[in-house]
Amino acid sequence: MTERVWVIDDDPAIRYVLEEFLRSQKLPVRTFSDGAGLEAALKHHSPDLVIADIRLDGESGLELMHNLRQSHPDIPVIIMTAYSDVDSAVKAFQGGAFEFLAKPFDLQEVERLVRKALKSTSNEVADFERNAGLIGSSPAFQDLIRMIGRLSASDIPVLITGETGTGKELVARALHNHSPRADGPFVAINTAAIPEDLLESELFGHEKGAFTGAGERRPGRFEQARGGTLFLDEIGDMPLPLQSRLLRVLAEGEYYRLGGRDLVHTDARIITATHRDLAALVQAGEFRADLYHRLKVIAVHVPPLRERREDIDELTRHFLREAGREFRLPPKQAGQSLLAHLRTLDWPGNVRELKHVCQSLAALAPAPEIGVDDLPAEYRDPGNAPATGQWTETLADELRQRLQEEGADLHEHFKQRFETVLAKATIEACGGNQSEAARRLGISRNTLARMLAG
Numbered sequence: 001m002t003e004r005v006w007v008i009d010d011d012p013a014i015r016y017v018l019e020e021f022l023r024s025q026k027l028p029v030r031t032f033s034d035g036a037g038l039e040a041a042l043k044h045h046s047p048d049l050v051i052a053d054i055r056l057d058g059e060s061g062l063e064l065m066h067n068l069r070q071s072h073p074d075i076p077v078i079i080m081t082a083y084s085d086v087d088s089a090v091k092a093f094q095g096g097a098f099e100f101l102a103k104p105f106d107l108q109e110v111e112r113l114v115r116k117a118l119k120s121t122s123n124e125v126a127d128f129e130r131n132a133g134l135i136g137s138s139p140a141f142q143d144l145i146r147m148i149g150r151l152s153a154s155d156i157p158v159l160i161t162g163e164t165g166t167g168k169e170l171v172a173r174a175l176h177n178h179s180p181r182a183d184g185p186f187v188a189i190n191t192a193a194i195p196e197d198l199l200e201s202e203l204f205g206h207e208k209g210a211f212t213g214a215g216e217r218r219p220g221r222f223e224q225a226r227g228g229t230l231f232l233d234e235i236g237d238m239p240l241p242l243q244s245r246l247l248r249v250l251a252e253g254e255y256y257r258l259g260g261r262d263l264v265h266t267d268a269r270i271i272t273a274t275h276r277d278l279a280a281l282v283q284a285g286e287f288r289a290d291l292y293h294r295l296k297v298i299a300v301h302v303p304p305l306r307e308r309r310e311d312i313d314e315l316t317r318h319f320l321r322e323a324g325r326e327f328r329l330p331p332k333q334a335g336q337s338l339l340a341h342l343r344t345l346d347w348p349g350n351v352r353e354l355k356h357v358c359q360s361l362a363a364l365a366p367a368p369e370i371g372v373d374d375l376p377a378e379y380r381d382p383g384n385a386p387a388t389g390q391w392t393e394t395l396a397d398e399l400r401q402r403l404q405e406e407g408a409d410l411h412e413h414f415k416q417r418f419e420t421v422l423a424k425a426t427i428e429a430c431g432g433n434q435s436e437a438a439r440r441l442g443i444s445r446n447t448l449a450r451m452l453a454g
Helices: 012-024 035-041 061-071 086-094 107-118 122-132 139-151 168-177 196-204 240-252 278-283 289-295 309-327 336-342 350-364 388-403 410-429 434-441 445-453
Strands: 005-008 029-032 049-053 077-082 099-103 158-161 186-190 229-233 254-256 263-265 269-274 298-301
Touching: 005 012, 005 035, 012 029, 012 107, 029 035, 035 061, 049 061, 049 107, 061 077, 077 107, 099 107, 139 168, 139 298, 158 168, 168 186, 168 229, 168 269, 196 240, 240 254, 240 289, 278 289, 309 336, 309 350, 388 410, 410 434, 410 445, 434 445
Parallel strands: 005 029, 005 049, 049 077, 077 099, 158 269, 158 298, 186 229, 229 269
Antiparallel strands: 254 263
16 A cells, blocks of 8 residues: 655654554555655655654755655645744745644644645645635746645734735735634735824724724724734835834734723734835834734745736636626627737736726727727837836926026925826826725825825
8 A cells, every 4th residue: 555644753752653643544654764764765656745854863854845845846745843943834834845743743733734735636726726716827826826825724924025916915815715714704904095093993993982083992903803814915004103013912912902901812813915125114214123024924925917927818818707797798708819919018017907907808899809909008009108208308398497487495396296196197097096096106095195285
């Protein structure tokens, strides 16, 4: 009978306990005391799962896992670590571990992880994508899917990075929906879309009379997410004073509502996301270094659409079908010329931008098959867009004229005009959605309001 599970540990007691337990679960097992024995056995046999201790004589479990992933990438690896060895657990995930098993371990937890790993097939990945709403078959996207699969079973904090429109909230929802907390709530809050003076109450809640207008007790998002997941989007825009309070809550697991005296205990997995470079914000003094490191236990990067052009065909077909169903439109299909053309564009707005273009095509294209000529002008031939130098020359002409007149503070005058035009044009392009406009500009909602005010 083929050994389904291979166990590598230099401690004979651990090998004995795992071997006896797995055999009692009708799982054929083989044990090794070092990586050399396992690598020799791999020349003749291949297991369905490897369980390796992170510390072995002569070779670390991480090195063994790296070599195994090079030669047998389809074999999942569970890394065993001590409870106190958090850094090693993180490195195990980053190196591609399916999961980690903390010592001293509970045998029921061993069985759960082993059963889960043995079910991890390519069909499961396909089901995962459908259920998560994530679509793509490119190597970059499949790496993301595998990372989500590995992280979904734990409560480790995750920081999701990526450009605007790449689908960071979808990734957060996938992590929640495939986790043990899936039956609990998924609570999302965009920290850039809520005014600074209201954000603290939104997160932590308030008691009746805590401030003017607080007519009753109101639970915050932390309480609403109890037993589930709290997703903090655009965490890079959180004001520094609130960063300090968030850090304290994450460290202590408890807090007070505004105006409250009773401690509230947290029970939510924290997932954060940002399109900004948090490391650069830390260097600039705009983001707390200690909070950054606490949130970034595991970082998941969502690739931009230009780095996964292979997925554009599949995404386009999906969005056209979705738009037809949502808006009750006649079915439309993307012609091959259209798909080929879409693959050449850079998509600065990423998947969200492609979705909006598909919605427009589904509504406005006259024929059942959509071609390149049905695209808006700026997508048909981006090279025909107005040269970027035209508006700068106009600006320079006006500046030269102003310099001949009396008056001072020209910098502030032009700065205010530029920011106001930028804000209004972006809001118009986003259909009046100011939160979306702020995200597209990479600023907070408060900054956008200031730009509008001139």
